[in-house]
Amino acid sequence: MARKNNYIQEVDRFIGDKIYALRLAKGLSRQQLAEVIGVTHQQLQKYEKGTNRISVGRLVLIAKALNKTIEYFYSGLEDQNTEPTLTQHQRMCIEVSRNFMKIRSADHQNVINALVKSLVKESA
Structure with missing residues (x-):
C-alpha cells in the first residue's frame, strides 16, 4: 500500500475544489457532470x-x-501553502450564480441584475 503524502492530498483537494466551484457556477448537478x-x-x-x-x-x-x-x-497551485477552502460568502455567491443561470427569461435576468446594481449603489 502506498504511503500517504500530504502534499499530494492537498493537490487532490485543490483540483477537487476547482471542479466543485466550477460545476456549481455552471449550474450543473453532480449527476449531470458525472454522466458526461x-x-x-x-x-x-x-x-x-x-x-x-x-x-x-x-x-x-x-x-x-x-x-x-x-x-x-493547476493554475494557482504553486501559490498555495494550504488547501483552498471556500468561505460561506463564496459558497453563497456560487449558489446565487447557479440559480441565476437557471432563469430562462432574459427579461427576468435583466430585472434581477438591475435590482442588484441598485442595492450596491445604496450601500456605497
Missing part, C-alpha cells in the same frame, strides 16, 4: 472532495465538459 464524464455521482463527489485522485484522462474529460483547459485546474 462517465462516472457515478458518488465518484465525482470523491473527486471534488479530493478523496480519490483523478487520472489525467478523466481530468481532460472534466475540462472539456466544463469548457476549461487542463491548465485551469
